[in-house]
Amino acid sequence: MQIFSKVLTDTDVRFRFSFPTHCLQHLDFAGNNSVDLHVKDSCGELRVIRCRKRNGGYDKPELSTGWLKFVADYGLRVGDKVVVHREDDHNLGSQFRIEAKRSIKLFGEEDWGEVTRAN
Numbered sequence: 001m002q003i004f005s006k007v008l009t010d011t012d013v014r015f016r017f018s019f020p021t022h023c024l025q026h027l028d029f030a031g032n033n034s035v036d037l038h039v040k041d042s043c044g045e046l047r048v049i050r051c052r053k054r055n056g057g058y059d060k061p062e063l064s065t066g067w068l069k070f071v072a073d074y075g076l077r078v079g080d081k082v083v084v085h086r087e088d089d090h091n092l093g094s095q096f097r098i099e100a101k102r103s104i105k106l107f108g109e110e111d112w113g114e115v116t117r118a119n
Contacts, residue, residue, distance in 0.1 A: 003096075005083040013071055013078055017063040024061055026086050027051060037063075039084075039096040041070065043117050047098075074100045075118035 003023050012018070029035050034052035041047055049066035053059045076082075081101040088095075100115035 001086050001088075003084045003086050005081055005101075008076060008078055008080050008082060010078050012082075013076055015068075017067050017082070018060055019062070019084075021058075021060055023084075024053070024059060027061070029053065034064075037096050039098050041074075041097075041117075042099050042114060049098075070098070070100075073117055073119045074115050076100055076115065079103060080115060081112055 003026050004020055006012070006017075006019055008017075027035055027037070033055070034050055036048050037051050039047050039049050047066055047070060049070065050064050051061055052064055053061055070076075079102075081103075083099040083101060085097040085099075086095070087097060101112040102115045104111055104113045
């Protein structure tokens with residue numbers, strides 16, 4: 001199940017990746033301000049990316065530790081898109097999968113193609 005997709009901004013590529021607050025319902029912070037997500041990328045590599053909620057009254061979530069390594073490994077840039085999925089497994093619980101996409105023009109039509117790992 002797709003949780004969200006987002007076209008990357010300069011802040012997403014250089015610092016941290018913020019995403020919609022409604023996605024918090026898919027994460028278990030267990031009373032903390034951060035949680036380490038175990039995320040599988042399109043190459044099947046299991047990554048640990050920290051998700052934290054901003055301090056204060058606005059709980060906007062963002063990916064921090066581990067996120068910039070993903071950006072570098074895939075050579076992501078402003079205008080690329082990231083898609084995050086949740087896959088429920090009765091034995092393992094919720095697992096997450098992350099995809100990187102890049103806009104391509106094909107016969108005058110815009111489409112999103114998969115970004116392969118650069119490193």
